[in-house]
Amino acid sequence: MRSSRFSIENYFHTQQINFHVQCKSLNLTADKDGGESMRKQGSLLVFLLAACVGLFAACVPAAVPTATTTTTTAIPVVDCAARGPGVDLHGCNLAGARLDFAILSGANLTDANLRNAYLMSANLLGANFTGADLGDAFLTGATLRGANLTGADLSGAILTSTDLRRANLSGANLGYANLTNANLTEADLSGTDLTEAYLTDANLDLITWSNTTCPNGVVQSMECPRTSAG
Template identity: 35%
Template sequence: MNFDGEDLSGTSLTDRLAPDETHVFRGCDLTEADLWGASLAGARFESCVLEQADFRKADLDGAAFTGGGGMRVRFSDADLIDAVFTDVDLSSAQFGGALMTDASFTGCRLIGASLTGSRGTGFRVTRSNLTMANLGGCSLRGEEIEGVRFDEADLSGCDFTDATFTDCRLREAKLLKTVFTRADLRGADLGEIDDARLRAFGGAIVNRAQADAILAARGITVL
């Protein structure tokens, strides 16, 4: 079923979506739309307004969101396995309890989003802004993380084992019990590193300039 340019704001769509169809939404207004528990596997959302849309417990396995977006979209407890988000504004979105295995975010705005409590074996994020986002407890083991801003994000308990950071920022990120074992941070802006942050980065790989800056902050000069 296709929805083209429709105003679906505030509408309950659950009963209109057959589970055996692939649904396409193009340029629709889904502001505060009720999609709780909806069957949306493989659905396509193209340049839709998603302000406060409710996708809680929805089946979004393999769904694709391209462009558009809005504040405070709710994906809590949804199935987002293999879901793809490209150039979507998901600021302050809620992902708690969502199954995120192999979901991907590219060019997305996730400022203040909450991904803590999401489930699965990990997701991918590239060229996205996660400033002040909460990723507490998330796993990004072995991921290639490129062009991501984690400034002031809560990364407490995150697992970045074997991850590689390229053109990323970690300024003032919260790093309580964050795991960086063998993580390659040579392409990351680590910001100011006090003793607590230095301990948090234990086991990580840094470059010579980063190491020199860490030592210089402690009054040690390397010749």
């Protein structure tokens, strides 16, 4: 390719020299025969020069397009059949699931559907139930110590003898839930709805009360009465 290019350049240079020679010759011809012969010679040279330029351009290698690499990020798929400490079950539909005695400590159950699920004596230590649906779930004897239940629906849930120490129940719905003998020491009940909930013999020591709806329907920031009768 390089030798062809140099040959074309030499040819182009030679044509320039010939062009000057022809111009001198054309001047003489023009004096004798007038401008007609000069115009014909000039047109021929212009054509030849244009052809050389076109040939030279054709020999220049075309630009090679740069390849681009597209990377895609795979979205991890949640395995809703997984069980064990720290598993990711966020958004899973586990309604009615039999999870008695399951070990799900530290599990991510954010926005999961656990309505009517059986979680009796399950180890849910420090699990995240933010926004989860636990309505009418069976949690008797379960360990929910330090669990995050912010905004969770626990309406009608059975939480008898459940360990809820230091659990975050802020904004949760515990209406009509059964918390008999439950341990709620140091739990956060800010904005929690306890309408018609059963708190008989529940441990309510050091609880955070703030805009809590008590079993009797009264919203207050102090310890609620343990029954709806007040």
